[in-house]
Amino acid sequence: MNIEKIKTLGELKKSGYKPLSVKEEIRKNLIEKIRTKENPFTGIMGYEDTVIPDTERALLSRHNILFLGLRGQAKTRMARQMTELLDEYVPIIAGSEVNDNPLNPLSKYAKDLIAEHDDETPIVWLHRSERYGEKLATPDVSVADLIGDIDPIKAANLRLSFADERVIHYGIIPRSNRGIFVINELPDLQARIQVALFNILQEGDIQIRGFKLRMPLDILFVFTANPEDYTNRGSIVTPLKDRIESQILTHYPKDIETSLAITEQEADILEEQQQKVSVSDLVKRLIEQVAFEARNNEYVDKKSGVSARLTIAAYENAVSSAERRAIIHQEKQTQVWVSDLVGVIPAITGKIELVYEGEQEGPYQVAVNLLDKAIRTQFVSYFPNPETSKKKRTPSGKKSVEEKEGDNPYKAITRWFDGGNHVDLLVDMTDAEKIAALYKVDGLYGFVKKYFPHANEKENALLMEFVLHGLAAYSLISKKMIEGRIEFKDLIGSMMNLGQMNFEDDEINEDDFN
Template sequence: MNYRSLKASNLVKINTLGELKAAGYQSRTIKQELRDNLIERIRAKEVVFPGIWGYEDTVIPDVERAILSMHHINLLGLRGQAKTRIARQMINLLDEYIPVVAGSELNDDPLQPLSRFAIDLIAEKGDQTPVAWMHRNDRYTEKLATPDVSVADLVGDVDPIKAATLKLPYSDERTIHYGLIPRSNRCIFVINELPDLQARIQVSLFNILQEGDIQIRGFKLRLPLDIQFVFTANPEDYTNRGSIVTPLKDRIDSQIVTHYPKSIEIGKKITMQEAIVKNEQKSMVKTNELVTDLIEQIAMEARESEYVDAKSGVSARMTISAYENLLSSAERRALLNSEKETQVRVADLYGVVPAICGKVELVYEGEVEGPVIVAQSLIGKAIRNQFLQYFPNPEKAKKDKRGNPYRKITDWFGDGNTMDILNDLSNRDYEARMKTIDGLDDLVDQFHPRLGKGEKLFMMEFALHGLAEHSLVGKKAMDTGQSFKDLLGSMFNADSAFGKDDDEEEEDDDDRY
């Protein structure tokens, strides 16, 4: 029996180096440890990176190959592509506990000590050297690369206070204060946004990656550090803050390119998994499949939009925030109307505009339009595209010999009728307004006859917005909601801002008061 066959509860009984040797402990590098445990997972047909959706056939196989090859890894991709999540889940491939020399700064292996402290302690106490057990959750270090990171932060420096306290000359190795990297010996060390690290700091990583050496001031140190490095970076053509210096890139064994979800279904899995939904929201707000599709469609439209900077990307965090805002928009309406339950509405999509504005970087043309206008345009395009999945194409419907299914609706607006769908309408008023429009009820019954009451009302409103996006009905955004009217009537409306002269505007102002 060796120590790996012992239960975690029995490990605490091994307290000395002698007991560790008797238990059959054999040293392994962290890369060998990751490799061995990955092999066991693969053979057992276990999911290695749970909750990482859309990478099953692309990124995850590449990561597994890199681990099997015992490589340092660079995850290259735009923001919100689960790079850091993958790195954090690698700790699940580590042994649950490993032995370390008790009190060691560098997590020294009792059989292969590195630090002066551990070497001296083992020389003094031999098999009675105290051993502690380090859990895998403590074997992960993460550092965000920023311009102010120094070599001392990562590698270390001479500590004058320690030298004075111990009455040691600066030439003594014991005066060194080790940085994050040496203190992560036998751990996974992650540097996020590597291009943001100054070039001279990146140079300090050369020897650590290649030889395991560290250089601190004038000390001649050779510490064969045992570290699994994982870097994350945005593509070099995206960031203007810096880049990965070529010699460092050459020393990173595997560079793995990540990507955004390739389908709406994958995007929904990520959003539903990550969104924070309160229990009271779950009981109060009822959603449907279409509205979650629309949220993901907005992200896809943003990634293709001429107004959004494609090099910056559109993070998966946008759909997560948008979904949370969507539920909160419906919840707020229910609270205002003292309703215990409400169905999410298409109008609630316009409540996610703040989530969109905060998550997209606009090009010059987008800045000219303004972030709110761009966000509303993205919502409109999402509705337009999803509309064709549920109703006939309006262009083809006009030529249908069996009759245009939208004629009743357009005729109703053509008779001079208008409809304001306000954001805060009560359930009763909302239903009444939906059923006021001739032909809207019949349209949904024709193509979706088995919907429940709440879903049917949502589909009616969705059809109304879809017709507006396909230019069969006019739509105008208001501060309090959306106003629908005849398309031609809205184009030639004498009350439009472009159809007034100064005197008419003054008369309107007088009428308001």
């Protein structure tokens, strides 16, 4: 159909155009995409076998939809992508506030215009990108915002009484007629406002200041909400939930691979950053593991959730940390080291909600603990589990018979630290300085080379650094973060020094008391 030539109601009738409802239109286009094996929700990862099939079933059933899930689970993105299932253009009466269908007008304005001009009634074509409305539910949203109100200024300008339907100023829902309308965070909408949606969803009636209008609006409604047990701010009233035909549960990525792909897709890394900073698969996995650890951490509120935005922001911060270091030292190229992950802590603290015990621990310390747990979890994917390598002892403290010399692959490294040696890795030190510091540790280079014989110099150095962080996470050596540097020492010596400090403090307190 050549829409450029169709500019009046008469021309539309002659073209044989037959309008479909929004839900029928989406159903038709979705069926075609399913037949051609075309993904209707591009860029949505991890939902291929769960949320997307459920959504397709709901759309084929011509249902209104409620996406129920924690924050950062692509609920709104799913809704916005539904516009791609609409026809590219649909005709509307020119000047209509509610996108009147020329062949089935709703508003008084459209009916009067057709009565006056008949087949010469002007029409325009509305693109699918303009057939989408969205409102974030907040406690201050009113019925006037959503449905409409009487506009005294319009009444004065048109010299109409308040009893005339033309003085109505339509809200965002009627203005989304013949399109998709989304209400985000539905529980935050006051109960009395939710009640106002009942008839719109079921019968198509709307009431505005005493006007009872029979306006069967043609809208696909999509709602998003966190689980009701998450927030005390409100809940979805039961009759409204009953009128939403399909409730679809969303979820976080179920594996690291999916999470990696999402972060890779969403992270906003500049071209100049990509040229200057390389990010190893190891570092990427550590960042993703932080989110997985947070979702199961006793200090983090599980009902709140941990958004995918955490890993996206953390990844961007990690790259920027390495870039900043390279700028300071005028290095043309660098890589993200494990020690650079100190720079992602602000991205973690702002993305997690803590329970009471977590608040007592402090957001910073919780973030540091999450990083350590991520290192501990990922470490065994690269190197032998230090837990099984620790010396097995009998209750008397002696070595067990099963233990043999050489069972512990980390022995040479820990022995070096036991000899009173330590390594200080400054967060902002040059790559060359960091590599030199790592090579001082006896047995570290040989250990890494044994498991990764084909790693180049920088990869090898990164793995060497990772081993130190891993051994600290498994309590084989100590790690202390002090004002821009990370200090690795032997565990026993550190504990004794700490005990000595506490003992001295106790002596001071006793003297003060005396």
